[in-house]
Amino acid sequence: MQRFDAIFIGAGQAGPFLAARMAERGMKVALIERKFLGGTCVNAGCMPTKTLVASARAVYISRRGSELGVKIEGAISVDMQVVRHRANKVTMDARNGLADWLGNMDGVTIVYGHARFKAADSISINGETLTAPQIFLNVGARPVIPDFPGINDVDYLTSTSILDLDTLPRHLAVIGGSYIGLEFAQMYRRFGSEVTVIERATHVASREDEDTSEAIRVILEAEGIHVRTGAENITFVRGSDGVLISFGDAAVNASHVLVATGRTPNTDDLGLDVAGVAVNSRGYIVVDDRLATNVAGIWALGDCNGRGAFTHTSYNDFEIAAANLLDGEDRKLSSRIPxxxxxxxxxxxxxxxxxxxxxxxxxxxxxxxxxxxxxxxxxxxxxxxxxxxxxxxxxxxxxxxxxxxxxxxxxxxxxxxxxxxxxxxxxxxxxxxxxxxxxxxxxxxxxxxxx
The missing domain is CATH 3.30.390.30 (FAD/NAD-linked reductase, C-terminal dimerisation domain)
Structure with missing residues (x-):
């Protein structure tokens, strides 16, 4: 059994920074990561996707050059392999930077593998047991795939797997008209794909006010994106040249399908029940105003607590926990402005x-x-x-x-x-x-x- 002052499960945008702060105080900490350091933001979120957005905007500005008095001779083309390589490099630079920083920090032990609770103060990983009086969960979330009829009979992309795409889809169908789906819809339209957004709600970005949602739709449709809202009974059938997607009385024949219908927390295989940690009906870990779970000595940070789904909210979770645990302050989640x-x-x-x-x-x-x-x-x-x-x-x-x-x-x-x-x-x-x-x-x- 290895003993630590604190154990961090998941290396997203909260855990590593709190681990570093604790190590600077002379504490011995273990940072456990199942796959890649940096979490969603570095590996499948902000950094690679906003790099793709930048490439898509460059295409958009190039095509509008004549409006600004700039003459560009010949057709504008997009090399998707270069686009993908650039996004991947941004991710790898950030991931490797984290590995170098944390790997050379006194007091921090990085362990790769799948962690599960053995008790409220101990973790099983790679056949070993790690124990600590403080355990922090920063395990993030992953794309959720609804049980659409026929979805498992066709090839589909998620917001993670689409990052490996280095060819241009003939017709990309985006299932879900919320934030992730709309960003990919516009970037691929600008790269040159035909794009259809299929949304079950009556408006895209339905979290927003109706005037905002409608303005977003106008912007997208002005670029040639087909937006289908109020889509009911969405089904999928494999076709000879792609996927036939039917909804209501309409149908779309797409070469590629991106399912962007939300995310679910990575909490289902941690053994939380063994530790007695409470989760809500959607699997999010229940925390109080200071990020503590119902079990003394266990905190949940970032996407997995359902109190924010962004890099900045995850990082702010770190700031709240660090201020309260290390700096003698009393900061609260309820003070955060969305x-x-x-x-x-x-x-x-x-x-x-x-x-x-x-x-x-x-x-x-x-x-x-x-x-x-x-x-x-x-x-x-x-x-x-x-x-x-x-x-x-x-x-x-x-x-x-x-x-x-x-x-x-x-x-x-x-x-x-x-x-x-x-x-x-x-x-x-x-x-x-x-x-x-x-x-x-x-x-x-x-x-x-x-x-």
């Missing part, structure tokens, strides 16, 4: 409540909306699609939420995020003097429009 982005182009930056959520909260809600066509930066770039929207409490003057769907919306939203994080009232920002020409310069005017 923020995220959808990386279609132009991107959607989101902070706080949607208008639907704010209206149902019982508050008196003020709303201001401005089109991106009013933004100088957008007009200069010739990219005026989308809009800005902000919500505030009429009584407290608190900013409740915002959406910026438009060029650099993922960056401009941070002005709103910072204001919300510090509790700044919207009336205190209405007359700030922004830099021109930027996207963010519209924020004071947007706030002055709250009525």
């Amino acid at each position: 923020v995220y982005a959808l990386y279609i182009d132009p991107p959607l930056g989101r902070a706080g409540m949607t208008e639907r959520e704010a209206s149902s909260s019982g508050r008196r809600v003020l709303v201001s909306r401005r089109p991106m066509a009013a933004v100088g930066r957008a007009k200069e770039r010739g990219e005026t699609r989308g809009f800005m929207k902000v919500l505030a409490d009429a009584d407290t003057k608190e900013i409740l939420g915002a959406a910026i769907l438009g060029i650099e919306g993922d960056e401009a939203i941070h002005g709103i995020i910072d204001a919300m994080s510090t509790g700044t009232r919207y009336t205190d920002l209405q007359w700030s003097v922004p830099i021109h020409p930027t996207v963010s310069e519209q924020i004071p005017a947007l706030l002055r429009g709250l009525v």
Whole structure:
């Protein structure tokens, strides 16, 4: 039996950084990883996919060159092998960087293998037993495949396996019109594939307000993407040249199918029942406001706790745990403002409540909306699609939420995020003097429009 001060199961965007902090304090820690260091972000999420998004945008800008006075002779082509190689290199550089950093750190032992609980304070792995008074679970999540009729009779891609694709699909059908599916839909359309998005809900990105969802659909359809919402009874049949997908009274003959219908936590094979760790009906580990599970000495960080599904929320879990356990602070999950982005182009930056959520909260809600066509930066770039929207409490003057769907919306939203994080009232920002020409310069005017 090997004894440690702390054991980390999973090496995503929370565990390794907390392990490093503990090692710096002189603690002996074990970091267990089943497959690759870095978790989803490094290996199958942010880093490779946003690299692909960058390649797709380069194609888009090249094709629009003549609008900007740039003449490009001949047809624009895409070398998918180079595109894939570039994304893979970004992943490998990050993964190897983590391995070098952690592998050379005193006090950190990296163990590769499948860990299972033997008891609340001990782990079985590779025929050995590791024990520690503190155990942190950072095991992430994986794509979930619904039980569609015929799905197991056809070849399909997930958000992970599509990263290995180095040829251009004739026709890519994306099952699921949420964030992951929409990003792949647009990038492959820009690479040159015919693309159809098939979504069971009545709107794509159905988590968003209806005006945002509709604007996203308009952007995608303007690029030639077929969007089919309200799709019922989706079935799959193998065909001679691909897959026949039927839904309702419609059908699509696709060469490739990407199933992007959500994710499920990697908690089903850890032996959590042996340790007595509680999970909810969807398999997410139940944690309190400080990330502790119902079992003393066990915490859950990142996607597997269901309290955030992003790299930044996972990293913030690390920050909360480190502050509370190592720095004598009292930080809470409930203090975190929900923020995220959808990386279609132009991107959607989101902070706080949607208008639907704010209206149902019982508050008196003020709303201001401005089109991106009013933004100088957008007009200069010739990219005026989308809009800005902000919500505030009429009584407290608190900013409740915002959406910026438009060029650099993922960056401009941070002005709103910072204001919300510090509790700044919207009336205190209405007359700030922004830099021109930027996207963010519209924020004071947007706030002055709250009525």
